[in-house]
Amino acid sequence: xxxxxxxxxxxxxxxxxxxxxxxxxxxxxxxxxxxxxxxxxxxxxxxxxxxxxxxxxxxxxxxxxxxxxxxxxxxxxxxxxxxxxxxxxxxxxxxxxxxxxxxxxxxxxxxxxxxxxxxxxxxxxxxxxxxxxxxxxxxxxxxx
Amino acid sequence: xxxxxxxxxxxxxxxxxxxxxxxxxxxxxxxxxxxxxxxxxxxxxxxxxxxxxxxxxxxxxxxxxxxxxxxxxxxxxxxxxxxxxxxxxxxxxxxxxxxxxxxxxxxxxxxxxxxxxxxxxxxxxxxxxxxxxxxxxxxxxxxx
Amino acid sequence: xxxxxxxxxxxxxxxxxxxxxxxxxxxxxxxxxxxxxxxxxxxxxxxxxxxxxxxxxxxxxxxxxxxxxxxxxxxxxxxxxxxxxxxxxxxxxxxxxxxxxxxxxxxxxxxxxxxxxxxxxxxxxxxxxxxxxxxxxxxxxxxx
Amino acid sequence: xxxxxxxxxxxxxxxxxxxxxxxxxxxxxxxxxxxxxxxxxxxxxxxxxxxxxxxxxxxxxxxxxxxxxxxxxxxxxxxxxxxxxxxxxxxxxxxxxxxxxxxxxxxxxxxxxxxxxxxxxxxxxxxxxxxxxxxxxxxxxxxx
Numbered sequence: 001x002x003x004x005x006x007x008x009x010x011x012x013x014x015x016x017x018x019x020x021x022x023x024x025x026x027x028x029x030x031x032x033x034x035x036x037x038x039x040x041x042x043x044x045x046x047x048x049x050x051x052x053x054x055x056x057x058x059x060x061x062x063x064x065x066x067x068x069x070x071x072x073x074x075x076x077x078x079x080x081x082x083x084x085x086x087x088x089x090x091x092x093x094x095x096x097x098x099x100x101x102x103x104x105x106x107x108x109x110x111x112x113x114x115x116x117x118x119x120x121x122x123x124x125x126x127x128x129x130x131x132x133x134x135x136x137x138x139x140x141x142x143x144x
Numbered sequence: 145x146x147x148x149x150x151x152x153x154x155x156x157x158x159x160x161x162x163x164x165x166x167x168x169x170x171x172x173x174x175x176x177x178x179x180x181x182x183x184x185x186x187x188x189x190x191x192x193x194x195x196x197x198x199x200x201x202x203x204x205x206x207x208x209x210x211x212x213x214x215x216x217x218x219x220x221x222x223x224x225x226x227x228x229x230x231x232x233x234x235x236x237x238x239x240x241x242x243x244x245x246x247x248x249x250x251x252x253x254x255x256x257x258x259x260x261x262x263x264x265x266x267x268x269x270x271x272x273x274x275x276x277x278x279x280x281x282x283x284x285x286x287x288x
Numbered sequence: 289x290x291x292x293x294x295x296x297x298x299x300x301x302x303x304x305x306x307x308x309x310x311x312x313x314x315x316x317x318x319x320x321x322x323x324x325x326x327x328x329x330x331x332x333x334x335x336x337x338x339x340x341x342x343x344x345x346x347x348x349x350x351x352x353x354x355x356x357x358x359x360x361x362x363x364x365x366x367x368x369x370x371x372x373x374x375x376x377x378x379x380x381x382x383x384x385x386x387x388x389x390x391x392x393x394x395x396x397x398x399x400x401x402x403x404x405x406x407x408x409x410x411x412x413x414x415x416x417x418x419x420x421x422x423x424x425x426x427x428x429x430x431x432x
Numbered sequence: 433x434x435x436x437x438x439x440x441x442x443x444x445x446x447x448x449x450x451x452x453x454x455x456x457x458x459x460x461x462x463x464x465x466x467x468x469x470x471x472x473x474x475x476x477x478x479x480x481x482x483x484x485x486x487x488x489x490x491x492x493x494x495x496x497x498x499x500x501x502x503x504x505x506x507x508x509x510x511x512x513x514x515x516x517x518x519x520x521x522x523x524x525x526x527x528x529x530x531x532x533x534x535x536x537x538x539x540x541x542x543x544x545x546x547x548x549x550x551x552x553x554x555x556x557x558x559x560x561x562x563x564x565x566x567x568x569x570x571x572x573x574x575x576x
Contacts, residue, residue: 017328017338018321018461020454022507027450028206029176033306036173040305040364050305050363062172066210075338075454076328161309161472161482162317162465166363168310177450184449184508194449194507219310219482220472316494317464324461350460354498 007085009041012101014078025072035096038083048135056131057119064113071107088136091115151229153185156245158222169216179240182227192279200275204258211254232280234271235259295373297329300389302366313360323384326371336423344419345407352401359395376424378415379403439517441473444533446510457504467528470515480567488563492546499542520568523547
């Protein structure tokens with residue numbers, strides 16, 4: 001029953017024992033893994049995943065990440081992570097919302113920003129390469 | 145030769161093979177560990193580390209974290225991580241600066257915000273417990 | 289279509305970008321997480337998971353772990369991890385088999401050994417507490 | 433005061449908050465990181481670290497790892513990790529001993545086995561490439 005808007009992906013992640021810290025909650029640094037799982041699902045949908053990115057001659061390092069923790073996640077809670085494309089023309093900004101998978105109570109929100117870097121020159125691009133823009137816009141225009 | 149201001153701690157961390165991702169750079173999520181090492185050093189200096197925190201009846205979960213990545217870290221680069229106390233009266237805000245340990249070129253910056261939570265009532269405090277304020281202020285006033 | 293023998297659990301795990309090392313394969317240390325996910329599924333089935341363990345007054349630390357790597361796991365490969373109860377009377381020995389989820393080609397095998405430790409005395413037990421033995425044996429005898 | 437035998441390296445590692453699990457001890461899977469830090473120190477000493485390995489046209493994946501846990505590691509305990517070269521002619525076997533850095537009480541022991549894989553053919557070698565054997569033997573013969 002996951003929502004599947006065009007520029008949005010949702011995945012469910014079950015927290016694991018190894019995610020926990022001595023306070024018996026998911027250690028704050030582990031949310032970067034939750035974000036990444038949802039981001040990869042979104043990039044798959046954009047037809048622009050890690051392998052496809054590499055083939056275009058650009059890397060897309062993360063240059064900014066923010067995580068706001070509203071409630072702790074406790075084992076073996078399952079959370080629903082939604083990744084939404086927020087910007088793509090000059091950089092790739094993705095917003096994240098983490099909710100309890102059952103109650104849908106908000107748990108965490110955040111964002112990541114990635115920029116294109118030319119793999120050969122190691123130069124940072126101030127506009128997204130045309131291939132990404134085309135992929136996003138063809139998805140936006142598709143009858144779905 | 146590490147600087148040691150009153151409300152600041154610096155530690156050197158050598159990046160490890162296990163920190164790297166397929167781009168041969170430290171995976172962005174691992175910086176939360178670098179921040180934590182420097183934060184623990186600062187809290188030790190404040191005489192208010194994890195064990196001491198627990199004994200006061202408050203937990204201090206992280207409620208906000210931001211990481212801005214300026215340059216990648218490559219194995220076996222050593223970085224210098226500086227944690228500086230930025231706020232302590234109502235919440236604990238710590239700023240981080242990561243630089244190359246040799247060139248001192250800026251690599252990353254960021255912050256974390258923690259709030260006190262009463263361990264018994266699980267209530268979030270809107271002011272820091274007096275014990276933290278006393279510890280910080282006694283350090284500020286000490287002849288060093 | 290996962291097999292579900294009485295003393296065995298199988299789960300599918302999709303490898304993630306954050307699992308990878310610079311050789312573009314899952315870093316060898318991350319298999320401990322794959323084992324743990326399958327172990328928790330098995331312990332759930334035994335009705336003896338982490339929370340239930342804690343309530344009996346015993347902790348079950350891992351005292352031995354072996355991992356034999358046959359083939360690398362590459363992103364975004366999905367693996368099937370099977371955990372099988374091998375010993376329970378004096379200690380908890382679980383065997384693991386990791387296979388490619390599609391081809392079923394063997395990827396990794398290993399085991400973990402856990403022993404009961406009395407939480408109050410911190411003494412290691414040389415026999416499993418009766419509660420575990422009863423749980424396993426009632427499962428073995430159930431008509432399923 | 434670390435011992436520095438020819439085919440042995442010792443490093444001290446301070447356990448961190450992020451290493452801990454809900455039992456307030458270092459999570460068993462994290463010892464793979466402790467082993468790797470000591471292994472890299474040993475390989476540096478052999479003049480055969482990760483970069484140097486790559487340049488010879490061989491990768492050295494880990495094919496076997498065993499970890500025997502004798503005592504838990506508790507934050508902020510510092511441990512001394514000793515890596516000793518045990519075999520090098522056909523494969524690279526390294527033994528590890530982890531002790532408390534102050535009391536030298538034994539905490540953990542284990543080993544890893546790596547084999548050379550030709551990066552171009554992806555073929556596993558049943559003898560170590562001559563370059564490794566030369567490096568080890570020149571170190572063994574050096575007056576040091």
